[in-house]
Amino acid sequence: MSERGEETNTYGSLLAAVVDEIADPLLVPNLGTNTAALMARYPTLPALHLWGGMGLTHSLGLGVALARPERTVVVLDGDGSLLMGLGGVATIGVLRPPNLLHVVLDNAAWGNTGGQPTHTASGVRLEDVAAACAYPVAVRAGGPAEFVEALRRYVAEPRCTMVVAPLPYGDPGPAPRGPEPVLIKRDFLAECLRNPRA
Amino acid sequence: MSSDQRTVSRLSSTLVPELARFQVELGAYVPDHLISGVTDELRDRPGFQLVAAAREDEGLAILAGAYTAGTRGVMLMQSSGFGLCLNAIASLLLPYQIPVPMIVGLRGGIGEFNVAQLAGGQSVAPVCASLGIPYAAPASFEILSAILPGMLKTCFSTGRPVCVGIQRSLAA
Numbered sequence: 001m002s003e004r005g006e007e008t009n010t011y012g013s014l015l016a017a018v019v020d021e022i023a024d025p026l027l028v029p030n031l032g033t034n035t036a037a038l039m040a041r042y043p044t045l046p047a048l049h050l051w052g053g054m055g056l057t058h059s060l061g062l063g064v065a066l067a068r069p070e071r072t073v074v075v076l077d078g079d080g081s082l083l084m085g086l087g088g089v090a091t092i093g094v095l096r097p098p099n100l101l102h103v104v105l106d107n108a109a110w111g112n113t114g115g116q117p118t119h120t121a122s123g124v125r126l127e128d129v130a131a132a133c134a135y136p137v138a139v140r141a142g143g144p145a146e147f148v149e150a151l152r153r154y155v156a157e158p159r160c161t162m163v164v165a166p167l168p169y170g171d172p173g174p175a176p177r178g179p180e181p182v183l184i185k186r187d188f189l190a191e192c193l194r195n196p197r198a
Numbered sequence: 199m200s201s202d203q204r205t206v207s208r209l210s211s212t213l214v215p216e217l218a219r220f221q222v223e224l225g226a227y228v229p230d231h232l233i234s235g236v237t238d239e240l241r242d243r244p245g246f247q248l249v250a251a252a253r254e255d256e257g258l259a260i261l262a263g264a265y266t267a268g269t270r271g272v273m274l275m276q277s278s279g280f281g282l283c284l285n286a287i288a289s290l291l292l293p294y295q296i297p298v299p300m301i302v303g304l305r306g307g308i309g310e311f312n313v314a315q316l317a318g319g320q321s322v323a324p325v326c327a328s329l330g331i332p333y334a335a336p337a338s339f340e341i342l343s344a345i346l347p348g349m350l351k352t353c354f355s356t357g358r359p360v361c362v363g364i365q366r367s368l369a370a
């Protein structure tokens with residue numbers, strides 16, 4: 001239960017909310033648990049599934065957002081990855097593309113190496129980092145209802161946004177055997193080029 | 199400095215038109231004084247977007263994301279920052295076959311005063327060799343002009359990064 005007495009965020013609740021609330025998103029999931037959770041639940045959504053690029057997920061998402069300003073880009077980041085790339089948060093704060101929605105699934109754990117605590121387990125607040133780096137919107141969504149509310153606020157007024165969603169650490173299960181990176185890239189590029197820029 | 203006050207460096211007049219010919223529309227950089235003439239020109243170039251990254255690996259990731267979304271990019275950095283790029287190259291650019299030309303200002307060569315630049319600068323060529331990344335550090339503008347089209351062709355045709363080291367003698 002969150003502070004507001006709601007249910008706890010889960011991979012299932014967070015991904016379902018993104019799929020329900022954001023029309024036609026381009027997804028950039030962090031390597032490991034987020035890519036695994038997305039592939040298991042929504043294998044056909046256009047996504048740049050990552051098997052590498054540790055610490056660089058949000059920067060990849062920034063590049064996608066700059067190249068396709070007409071599409072909403074949803075980064076599904078992890079707390080450990082983002083902590084590795086805090087400089088990239090500052091770069092996003094400089095550019096602030098309105099089509100970039102930066103979601104952080106914060107399980108306060110290194111999910112790929114056995115769940116060791118990350119710095120967020122000791123009180124580091126990534127939404128405060130984003131706010132200090134000039135993201136126009138940086139909020140914490142303690143439960144599913146708050147998360148949906150944050151997404152709806154983004155849709156109503158798209159501005160570069162970080163939403164940090166704390167969730168309990170739990171092994172999401174083995175990653176499905178996905179396509180090779182080069183095929184992931186091919187399909188993602190084809191999706192991006194499907195509708196040429198105006 | 200505004201563009202009318204600046205004399206375009208010979209380095210940028212060699213590099214920039216060739217990048218344009220290969221439809222490179224995006225750049226990322228971390229400043230380096232050896233190649234600052236190039237970044238200065240790209241910053242003001244119509245139809246080109248230049249992004250200041252906080253770190254060099256982050257710059258490569260921005261360009262990788264843009265490439266997967268249909269936009270070609272170039273990375274500009276100093277050899278000291280190339281040392282931060284191994285993860286981005288090895289776990290992102292190479293497995294996903296993402297082409298990014300890397301223009302690297304070389305420290306650590308003959309005349310270097312700073313011992314902290316020596317090993318890093320000298321490591322660029324062997325690191326590229328160990329990763330299978332085409333690398334050249336042309337000794338003159340004539341050689342740079344001669345190899346650049348081929349480097350960019352190999353980069354974008356084979357879907358892998360290439361590295362052009364810029365020696366101090368080409369910086370003027």
Ligand SMILES: [Mg+2]
Pocket residue numbers: 078079080105106107108109110111118
């Ligand atoms: Mg985590």
